[in-house]
Amino acid sequence: MKKIQVQELLSEEISDLKLKLIYGKEFLKERYISSFRIQKPGLALAGFTDHIHPERVQIFGNTEISYVNSLTSEQRLNAFENFCKKRVSCVIVTKNLKIPKELVCCVKKYEIPLFRTEIVSSRLIQEIMFFLEDKLAPETVIHGVLVDVYGVGVLILGRSGIGKSECALELVKRGHRLVADDAIHIKKKQDILIGTSNDLLTYNIELRGLGILNIKDMFGVSAIRMRKRIEIVISFVDWNSEESYDRTGLDKKIYNIMDIELPHLILPVSPGRNMAVIIEAAARNHLLKLMGYDAAQEFQDRLMKKMEENRKLEINRIMMNQGVE
Structure with a gap:
């Protein structure tokens, strides 16, 4: 304790x-x-x-x-x-x-x-x-990037050099806010997780080839946040053509941090994929789910309804053909 x-x-x-x-x-x-x-x-x-x-x-x-x-x-x-x-x-x-x-x-x-x-x-x-x-809040440190996208705290994880910081910079450029890069200090307050930056790294982001950049000085105070509640976790992974990735959004994954379960998305990274746009879409989709609308579930419901209608039509057709004979 x-x-x-x-x-x-x-x-x-x-x-x-x-x-x-x-x-x-x-x-x-x-x-x-x-x-x-x-x-x-x-x-x-x-x-x-x-x-x-x-x-x-x-x-x-x-x-x-x-x-x-x-x-x-x-x-x-x-x-x-x-x-x-x-x-x-x-x-x-x-x-x-x-x-x-x-x-x-x-x-x-x-x-x-x-x-x-x-x-x-x-x-x-x-x-x-x-x-x-x-x-007194329990705390831990996680390697990654924390950004505020449309008011949603998005924790980006992935191996070193996969492009987390580059994606965060692109999100800042698109009007979102950086909370922490590299070492994210996470505190558990009752049933929520609050992420902050290491004091030494506050406002800074590291980009290979450029070095340390000060986001506050480059983009202004509106481009940074001191702390943010973590709501979803996104893991960047290297693209593997033999791997099967979720294509419907029905495969719900969970990421556990200090016994708090968070929605977890796994995004494969490959040349040409705009990861910043995909994260924006993920944040918007998360907000819709909070409002009670799940696009993937709604699609599945429509699909099952259509399949049931087709099944009934097929049964009626078979019965009619048997009646003619």
């Missing part, structure tokens, strides 16, 4: 949340967060601590603070003691609420980082979940 240190909450990426460290600077690297989900420990403060998840960010909002303020000092200390002994990763108090001295006492005892922010709980939870989901 992927984890991050609590000190990541003080990174520049979420500086707009204005998290202020109240206590625990020396423990920021010792405490870890393993889930993007947030916990508000209301019942835990009332004594039911069975479902406290230690490696989640714990949020104390107006409800929690108002409840403990209704208790006596001894009851507050006991409530925070039972909660903190679960060794939670960190605690954040929202809305600049006054932090009970009993909470400060307990986080010091159990070495738990304590933060405060002026942001309200609802916004804080939303922003931190988005941040943690990105940081």
